[in-house]
Amino acid sequence: MSKLSRTLLLSALTLSLTASGFSQSQSINGTIRGQITDVSGAPIPNAAVTVKNIDNGYTRQLTSDGEGRYIAPNLPIGTYSVSTTSSNFAPYTQSGVHVGAGSDSTVDESLKTGSVGTEITVTSDSPMIEAARADLSRTITSAETQNLPLTSRNPYNFILFQPGVSGHPNPENGIPRTMNTNGLVDRVNYQLDGMVDTESDRYGLRLFAISDSYTDTVQTISNAFTPEFGNTAGVIYNVITPAGTNALHGAVQYIWRPKVASSCPILQNCNPGASNYKPLPDLHVDDLTGRVGGPIIKNRVFFFGAYEHLKRGNPQAITVTPANQAALIAAGVPLSDFGTAPQVQRAQWMDARLDVNINAKNTAFVRYNYFRNTYPFNTNAGGLYLQSAEADFRDRAHIIGAQLITTFKPTLLNEFRGSWPYRNQQHFAGAATGPGPMVTISGVANFGGTNSAGDKFQEKIPSFSDNVTLIHGGHSFKFGTALQKNNDTQLADVYTQFTFATLADYLNAKNGINTKSYSNVTASIGRPGAGYQTVFFALFAQDTWQITHKLVANYGVRYDQYRAPNGLANAPLAETQNFRIPMGNFAPRVGLSYSPFQGTVVRLSGGMFYEATPTNSYYNPLYANGLTNTGNLIATLGPTTVGAPNFPNTFNNVPVSSLPTPTPFALTSKFKNEYTWNINTQVEQALGKNDALTIGYVMTNGRNLQFLRNSNVIPIPGGALADGRPTFSSTVSATTRYNPAFNSIRLIDIGANSSYHALITNFVHRMSGGLTLNASYTWSHAISDAPEGNSYENSNYISDPTNRKRDRGNSYVNRPNAFTTAVVYQPVFKFNSRFLSALASNNNLAVLVNASSGDAQNEVTGSNLNGDALSVGQQRPLFVGRNTLRTPAIVQPDVRFTRTFGTFFERVKPQIFVEANNVLNRSNVTSINTTATTITNPALGQVGAVTATGAPSLVPTSTVLEARILQFGAKIEF
Missing domain, CATH: 2.170.130.10 (TonB-dependent receptor, plug domain)
Known part of the structure; x- marks a missing residue:
């Protein structure tokens, strides 16, 4: 029996011995709880409580316990009524109680003496504050x-x-x-x-x-x-996702964005005649969506379906100079290669869902989703890239998901959930892509082929989870398990690329005068990727304990195991032959929620939280493993290197001795999963029936965070910069490298720490008077002692391979101030004139505001101060801390205005709308020039010190944000 099989069997036995499984880690249902009392406040035991979903008829029958308490967990989201009956008391029904994903609503009911004929019915949502939650x-x-x-x-x-x-x-x-x-x-x-x-x-x-x-x-x-x-x-x-209900409902919508509705992109000059003039991009959008849901069998079977087709055009102009274009055409490059790159994204989404109330004890749904994205000229498009250098992009996804909730009895429930998502994305040569090799003439043009085709990411993740809820008195126990298997295939680009310093050098090679007039040639060698499998497994047990009517505790423990794939037996690095699997990921957690008086809740919680292993921790060592014959090497040769090809040929039988010394990846043999331990405290105060204010403090400390370092370089004896950083040699030998078979080793290490403190305020106005509002302000400070590894945006190496703590400073995402608000306002006015009432009432104004401090930026030097090849570009001048600079503040308000033209046939509502992002057209910049000029000659001063005129300019360089964009739409709701 394999180690994985033994582990899973042991875990299953552990589950069975605890008498029940535990709640799955991704809840999408809600809970209604409360207490039944008489008018004096005395509890009423054995009262019959009926919880009913008004939208689809789903019903749960309960009985209050000796303290008058009841609890209805695992309720599908929707609007509910709660009805209570007890002998000698008048029946009481409260309707309009909204249950959301993860909500825990308290609905107390006070019964008056009376008969069945004196039933009391009220319409009211649950209290503004969820007193049982601590998150x-x-x-x-x-x-x-x-x-x-x-x-x-x-x-x-x-x-x-x-x-x-x-x-x-x-x-x-x-x-x-x-x-x-x-x-x-x-x-x-x-x-x-x-x-x-x-x-x-x-x-x-x-x-x-x-x-x-x-x-x-x-x-x-x-x-x-x-x-x-x-x-x-x-x-x-x-x-x-939406579910069908007993009422047929849906919408059809079309959105249009013409070229004139887009402002000039941030940092671009669209004024004709300017030296850096670039024309306004021909941005345009056509988007069609439709959705419909309703009953198949009333109160039993329901359907919902949705479809969206998006066309987003962004043609990219070629900016090769007329003189260079003429010379290239004369050299045989076709005129068509200089046409504007017709970059147009076409994406489609589909959702189909079936919900079934099978019987009084079972309810289920099954859902299928499809996504397709076709994106020609996705990469290497426009600018100095001719059409023959482009690569197309294609993305596909199929997703199946299902859930079954079984109520064995009101105090014992089971929830099973399973899904099978599949995704396949890849770049490939398009219709315009040249046959290769790719030619790059520095500062002139790129053409002939592409260096961006062949990469692929394919992932299938079959997963399931099961949990059991057991209610006993004031306790609501949950036990459960979850398992997902990640089946991954990653491929890298396959290409050959010749780089020439000048147009004349290219022409000499092209005409056979000097077939090695290139500066260098780069090509991929061998197998271009790796396939691997990982397994994520979890167990948890928790109890939500209603200690008193005012005090609720939630405590429990979670266990996570993230199993690694098999290593590479013939890998030259021992770390890649086998990967360590951490076995001790136990995470205890506790939370308290106390309501000292009506409308006030004090929350306190703390615990540990483990992060799933990013599987590139395994892929990178498997792919870039240090073997020159396994396809992990992108080799660059100079024209005089033995085996260097004549243009335009690719590599052919290049001696291993001529290839660059490999620089493989490795995962530390001491690998552990990162985790945080958190403390969170909040005070929430209801401000009337529909408003609440929360003030809270959060402390999060990260431990065992991943970071990247060069683990192969030996410090030069006696060599160091003035701030203590050791220096290293660029020569590869037994005296400069721990393993002289390699130049650098890109070690994925663990042990970095972070610290985060935040004060958070949040104001909520629940829908009333046509207004919904949620506003939040956060003051925070985030510190870490290393750049993070394996994130999408930030995977930089530490600046001193021998001392991680030298990088302790502000985190890459440290934003001291952040404010957001979301407002939807649809007022209703009543005048004597029906026309005026309709004119004033059928308007909807929605606003989003995202404002924050600018992004943290790292002051760096363009020089390799300490000789570490991996941290080039991240090395800082002497005595400069990490991330000490910042871009200007970000302020982006987005607005949407919708006009409804009345209601026809009792349910059809035609609408038109206009929406805008960055409505103020503010130049929100997310990157600035932070490169300083430093002394490199010791005769001129301390190496690494900023020169007298070398301070970074802080000039804006780029942004991920957009200038103002307008879109127009028409919609029919029914």
Whole structure:
């Protein structure tokens, strides 16, 4: 029996011995709890409580215990009524109680003496404050997801409006950029209906794109989540898809963005006649969506379906000078190669969901999603890239998910959930791509072929989870397990690229005068990737204990195991022959919620949270393993190197001795999973029936964080910079390298630490008077002692390979101030004139504001001060701390205005709308010039000191944000 089989069997036996399984780590349901009393406050035992979903008829029958308490967990989201009957008391029904994903609503009912004929019915939502919760969370409602401005058509951008999170929205279908999640970079566990939607290779990547046509609500939790949640030390982002109901409902929508609706991109000069003039891009969008849901059998079977087709055009102009164009055409480059690159993205989404109330004890749903993205001229398009250098992009995803909730009895429930997402994305040679090799003439043009085709990322993640809820008195126990198997294949680009210093050098090679007049030739050698499998396994147990009516405790423990793939037996590095699997990932957690008086809740929680292993921790060593014959090498040769080819030939039988000394990856043999330990305290105060204010403090300390360092260089004896950094030789030998078979070794190491402190305020106005508002302000400070490794945006090496702590400083995502607000306002006015009432009432104004301190920036020098080849570009001048500079503040308000033209046939509502991002057209810059000029000649002063005129200019260089964009739309709701 394999080690994995033994581990899983032992875990299963452990589960069975605890008498029940535990709740799965991605809850998408909610809870209603409360106490039944008489008018004097005395509890009423054995009262019959009926909880009913008004939308689809789903019903749960309960009985209050000896203290009058009842609890209904695992309720599908929707609007409910709670009805109570007891002998000698008048029946009481409260309707309009909203249950959201992860919500825990308290609905107390006070019965009056009376008979059945004196039934009391009230319509009221649950209390504004959820007194039983201890986490820091937010639910983005369907009123927000369907009305807030979203020019990107990307629901993942809503994560920026979770209290305590900051970052930048993505203008297309990817993840938001540079997110601060508990002081860590991009730590997000993305889910769809509580099922896997997180790409496993790097931190914070979603697995597949989603559409807001099937985004109903979003559950976000950024701190202090209970043991049933895991696989991240940052944020849970759970998108809930709509379900059908007893009422037929849906919408059809078209969005159009013409070229004139886009302002000149930030940092671009669109004024004709300017020396750096570039024409306004021909940005345009056509987007068609449709959604419909309803009953198949009333109260039993329901359907929902959605479809979106997006066309986003962004043609890229070629900027080769007329003189160079003429010379290249004369040399045989076709005129058609200089045409504007027709970059047009075409994406499609589909969602199909079936919900079934099987019987009184079982309810289930099954869902299928499809995503397709075709993107010609995705890479190497425009500028100095001719059409023959381009690469196309294609992305496909198929997702199947299902859930079954079984109520064995009111105090014993089971929830099973399983999914099978599959994604395949790749760059490939397009119709215009040349046959190769790729030719690069520095500062002139790139053409002939591409260096960006052949890469592929394919991932299948079959997963399941099961949990049992057992209610006993004031205790609600949960036990459960979860398993996912990550099947990954990654391939790298395959190409040959010749680089020439001048156009004349290229012409000499092209005409056979000097076939080695190139500066260098780069080519991939051997196998271009690796396939591997990893397994993530979890167990948890927790108890939510209603100690008193005012005090609730949640405590428990979670165990995570992240199993590594097999190593490479013939790898030259021992670390790659076998990967260590941490076995001690136990994470205890506890939370208290105390309500000293009506409308006030004090929360205190703490615990440990493990981060799932980014599987590139294994892929990089398997792929870049140090063997020259396994396809992990991108080799660059000079024209005089033995075996260097004549242009335009590729490598052919190059002696190993002529290849550069390899620089492989390795994963530390002492590998452990990173974790955080958190403390979170909050005070939430209801301000009336529909308003609440929360003030909280969060402390998060990261431990065993991954970082990258060069583990192969030996310090030069007696050599050091003035600030103590050791120096290293560029010569590879037994005296300069621990392993002289390699130049550098890119070690994925662990042990970095981080510290995050935040004060968070959050004001919420629940829908009333046509207004929904959520505003949050966070003051925070994030410190770490190393740049983070294996994140999407930031995988830099430490500046001193021998001393990680020399990089202690502000985190890459340290933003001291962050403010967000989301507002949806649809007022209703009543005048004597029906016309005036309709004119004033059928308007919807939605506003998003994202404002924060600028991004932290690292002051660096363009010189290799200490001789470490891996940290070039990240080495700082003498006595300069990490991330001490900052870009200007970011302020981006987005607006959407919708006009409804009345209601026809009792349900049809035609609408038009206009939406804008960055409505003030502010130049929000996310990168500045931070390169300093330093002394390199010791005769001129201390090596590494900034010269008298060498301070960084701090001039803006780039941004991930957009200038103002307008979109226009028409919609019919029914």
